[in-house]
Amino acid sequence: MTRERDKVFMELVVRKMDRSDGVGVNRMRKKMKVYLFSQLSYCDGLTVKNTVIQGGEAEPSTIEFSYEEPTSSDRRLWQKALRTLTSVNYRFQIPLGYSTRLPYDRFVWFTTVDRQRLLCVDQASMMSTLYLPSASHRRTRQSALYQDTGRSDSLSCMYTQFASVQASSSGG
Numbered sequence: 001m002t003r004e005r006d007k008v009f010m011e012l013v014v015r016k017m018d019r020s021d022g023v024g025v026n027r028m029r030k031k032m033k034v035y036l037f038s039q040l041s042y043c044d045g046l047t048v049k050n051t052v053i054q055g056g057e058a059e060p061s062t063i064e065f066s067y068e069e070p071t072s073s074d075r076r077l078w079q080k081a082l083r084t085l086t087s088v089n090y091r092f093q094i095p096l097g098y099s100t101r102l103p104y105d106r107f108v109w110f111t112t113v114d115r116q117r118l119l120c121v122d123q124a125s126m127m128s129t130l131y132l133p134s135a136s137h138r139r140t141r142q143s144a145l146y147q148d149t150g151r152s153d154s155l156s157c158m159y160t161q162f163a164s165v166q167a168s169s170s171g172g
Helices: 009-016 019-031 050-054 072-085
Strands: 107-112 118-122 127-133 146-148 159-162
Touching: 009 019, 009 072, 019 072, 050 072
Parallel strands: none
Antiparallel strands: 107 118, 107 159, 118 127, 127 146
């Protein structure tokens, strides 16, 4: 488990849903590269990631999953499973606890306490990329914009927190 109060996703599905729904949910689970409940959420341990809800492109993982081609029925079952295991607004009923190990995501994001540095570490190559607040930095209610510096940095004790990152579609 990567976080306190984490669970194996399919164990929860088997316990809380009809057995007949399990095959379709499992196809979507493999497509989305989810093994643990924590892989559904942002680093807040409370909110399901939008990409998971939409069933879009899965994040690269350090766990090997078989290739799956889910049907539209599987996608509907996935939505049902997420609502059953979380809530109608896709928030966990009990937040996950502290991280106990690195997540299984291939790209792990870290930040400093003051959020002035963002570091992306590729767990496959152990290469890192440093991001700093954008020069055209415009804070929004929920997020800040960062820019790739083209430099790397070592993962040191200054990076104390995991971060959830979404690529900006506006380009700046």
